[in-house]
Amino acid sequence: MSLLNKILGNASNVSLEELNEKYKRLLTENEEIELGFSLLRDVFMFTNKRLILIDIQGLTGRKQEYLSLPYKHISRFSLETAGTFDLDAELKIWISSENTPTVSKRFNKSIDIYGVQRYLAGKVL
Secondary structure, eight states: OHHHHHHTTEEEEOOHHHHHHHHGGGOOTTOOEEEEEEOSSOEEEEESSEEEEEEEETTTSOEEEEEEEEGGGEEEEEEEOOOSSOSEEEEEEEETTOSSOSEEEEEETTSOHHHHHHHHHHHHO
16 A cells, blocks of 8 residues: 555655655754655655655656755645545645645555644644
8 A cells, every 4th residue: 555655656654764764864953854745756754944855856856856945935735634435634734925835745544644734733723
């Protein structure tokens, strides 16, 4: 089921140890990764200071784009829970005064989407 979720674009958990090993060079002084998720190849992680989205591009995956979104710039977010026949829940995040969500991520049912929402609310509100 994990492979199917990745193919469908649903996020799954990634261990903090694995994220720290791969991405510690992105972190500022006193910044720590607190939550992390992966899609097929892409990664997004919540630190104590910001949300970092990693877009792995190209066939080899050597080209990567890093998008840093400080929590103070998140103006709103929404949560759509998985239904009976849905395979996923969706989290949308808007930056500043944009009309469309800057970030839209789907989570499989194994992820506590309410926990992710609670975490984000604690950082933004």
